[in-house]
Amino acid sequence: MTNQAEGFQPRIVVFACNWCSYAGADLAGVSRIQYPPTTRVIRVMCSGRVTPGFILEAFRLGADGVLVTGCHPGDCHYISGNENAVVTVDKTGRLMNVLGIEAARLRLEWISAAEGARFARIMTEFTEQVQALGPTALKDTTL
Amino acid sequence: MSHVTMTQNEETRVGVFVCHCGSNIAGYVDVAAVTAYARTLPGVVFAQDNMYTCSDGGLTEIKTAIKTHALERVVVAACTPRTHEPLFRDACREAGLNPYLFEFVNIRDQCSWVHRLEPEAATQKAKDLVRMGVAKARLLQPLEEQEMPVEPVALIVGGGMIGMTAAVNLASRGFQVKLVEREPELGGMMLRLDKLYPTQDDAQPLIQQRVAEVRRSKTIEVFTASTLHAIKGFVGNYDVTVRDREGRLSSFKAGTVIVATGARVFTPHGMYGYDGERVVTQLELEKQIADRRLQIANCNLQPAVSNLKRVVMIQCVGARIPERPYCSRICCTTAIKNALELRELNPETEVYILYRDTETQGTRYEAYYTRAREAGIQFIRYSLDHPPQVGEGRVVVYDELLGAKLGIPYDLVVLSTPLVAQEGAHELAQMLKVPLDEHGFFLEAHVKLRPLDFATDGVYVAGTCRWPSHLEETIAQAYGAAARAATILTKEHVTSSGVVARVDESLCRGCGRCVEVCEFGAPALVEVAPGIKVARVNPVMCKGCGACASVCPTGAMAALHFTDGQVMAMVRAALLNQK
């Protein structure tokens, strides 16, 4: 991490599925596990609901990172919605590659309802990962 | 809705309620500042803070504000929708507002509790989350719930003690029951048990009495030597097909499902010299004891004829180890039960129980353990670092408490092995679309709040297919699951959530991607004109995950309550700061 990045508070959009990852965030709260205040969670019923459009909209508007979180493979409340999330994140990553947006600004993680500590750890780790990249060059200021 | 409005309608009247949650939120987040900020947001015509928004007083204030301020949307910034959303939705409904015009913002679990050392940042984040919630709330649409008739029939999978108990209970309430058992005989695991702990009652009269009750019932239809072949549908309306060993299929309708498929005993192949003769499992010992007892009865022998001089039992065989870390719960008491039986058959028999920890909680079981000690059964503690060695005629064990190695000659070694997931549990789980835990046991919706429910509505679970438990516990679960199933069966209609997918048929190309991606068969292609197909969604079958809306190439499919417009509005609100 560069010195410049030290004071940089990234803006991170987190998509969390209702059944696992959002519940994991709740457990992190109930357990009073502290993590950086850099993330803003958007609840969706399933990680499979997330589209490349949602992710790219976040980047267009200046998100420094986007995190998609869902149930562990095999545990999806909707059987296979998280498999769709894998496809979406992969496809979005390839679009980002053509666009020239660093791949490390987008991450997919599985967090179960029982993994409050893991939720907090991933928020911390991803914040550090994005801090290391520095602020995004994108930001649509015409809006 | 054929076109989307990308920015919010300025006319929509939003009310925001910010909860202190005592000091849970207010201790770290400046609730007054968040409330004042909420008032500045577009669409917000009313904002107030409450000590406890979920209290009677708080709910009344919401209902009053809806009326006096003509609120069209309600946003509560408090705890988590996972526990409190139904409460606030009901408050909206009671005040005449469609309950889906409510949006929950979580500033406790996601702000005050996790950023306790940074109150300013926590407050800023709370403002951001409220802004995101308001942005979505302004685009919320009233949604309709669907009513579907209920088929007052219960399908019970598993004809052991638990399945039968649930069946008899539901039959006594006047419901039809379809009981499916894989084996040719009803009874399950209990058919193989001799005595029951902690009373040393005979297992067979108990189970046979239950079988007789089932057989006598006119409303229970039993399918033995049969398995579930297919199940389609949803709560209240399942189409079930059962297949017997000859391949014959029977079909019927059911409104609810109870899974009571039990568990099986782990066979310790290759462990401690297991051979099924001189080294056996507790279940095999149980059969030997039962056979012996029968022999005694038939030959008129004196009771004390067991020729076993020394029996060594080893606990936790294949359990509480890295590859199977759970405690099987029943093995300590099972070992004590069989040890007492051996002493009963022949008071000269010495029984040694090599244990790691003895789990005999509760008033009865601790007494049971004491009784075993008093009966002269030897308890020797070992650890995983020095597991017992079963040699020719001798078990060598390092006694953790004594700090010394002991050699115990034996006539019989009995291995206490755990219950493991039932065969076919995986296939059944996939058919019913319910989850298993990492060990293959069925996973309930919530360990405390919904212990006998699956997250899937209308499907319940009881017994050792959930996790290893004592018989009295599983019987209590059978009654519980029957009562849960009855909550569906007593209704004429079930109401489905309004959070479902909906198709704009003019935008549908009939490509079928939604049909491919849906695990629940909710969308189907319908030919509306020669050669023109469109998708239609059965709202009762739809679980609202929104995967279909994500793969829909044209935007015809909307995931209601999580539409593209609503989610995008949150993304924008998250990033476009309005200080």
Added chain:
Amino acid sequence: MNFDEILRQTRADLCLDCGKCTGSCPVTRVDPTYSPRSTIERVLSGRPEELIHNEHLWACLTCGLCTTRCPSNVDYPAFVVAARSVARQAAVEGTYAHNAVMQELMGIMALPIRQKRTGWLADGLKTVTQGDDFYFVGCLPYFDVLFEDLGVVSTDAARAAVRLMNALGIAPVVSDDERCCGADLLLNGDVQGFRRLAEINLRVIAASGAKRVIFTCPEGVNAFRHDYPAVVGALPFEVVHLTELLAEHMDALPLHALGETVTYHDPCRLGRYLDVYDAPRAAIRAAGATLVEMRANRENALCCGSTGWVHCGRCAKGIQTTRLHQAQATGAQRLITACPKCRIHLSCALKDLDIDIKLEDVTNLLCRAVELDTD
């Protein structure tokens, strides 16, 4: 712009109410409730707000078939596009296809990014960073990711185009900094977004020193020729579609007769908008393929059914199905087009139909004829 101006500029105020437009409209054929005539009538009779909030505003393909037949020469597509920009100011937009991902890509391309969009270049292709000719590739590298599921590799046509240019002795400039031409933003009424992309593209091309910009996407040529001057002024370079260039230099290509029967789909922009009908046909014939025409061809050609990545639904599918049946009826083995978007849209419909025909870009057909590697 207000509706009075729109009516005047697009000559819609001269509408005779004859209904030739509606009679010609491919959308009306599938959805009889849609009528260009009554759409104009609604505005002429002072009820434009009804149009702004009606989904029919987004149903028009801007294919221009109505305009070619209009006795008053009303520019109906321009009328629709202008009406959409008014709707946009009222915060109303259409329903975008593919969860609006194309709109996101266009939006991001208007920002200061460093793309890696030339990854499709293959060994042996000669390109330069400065030169007289700029190859404007368009959004093909993004299409490759987005339409993988359809089995369409759009950059095939780009590689074929560079091979053909190389065969003519041209090593074009290919730039990572190129942006979307913006045509699809303009079509949906986003004049501002269009202008931002146009300005960047102009700078990028100017920096390359190019005197001529060559396109394989008719939307790009049309945007540059017809729409760019209105927002960025007269262009300091020539704008051509590759088929136009090839038509002039066909003799320079060592062509071998392919001996197959093909039909040709006129893209609306290349045909009705730019009047290029003969050049692609000449190229097909030069490749030694037998060209059989579909029932609707040239000025009367049927649109591929989708434009602007908006409102692509039942009508689009119906039009595409009709078009593919027309192609099937010719008995051709291949359906050749000169537009990457037509290829995607028709491929999308083809996967749901039982029609045995192969879609190919005209550049790939020519490459096969000169026995160049076509991927």
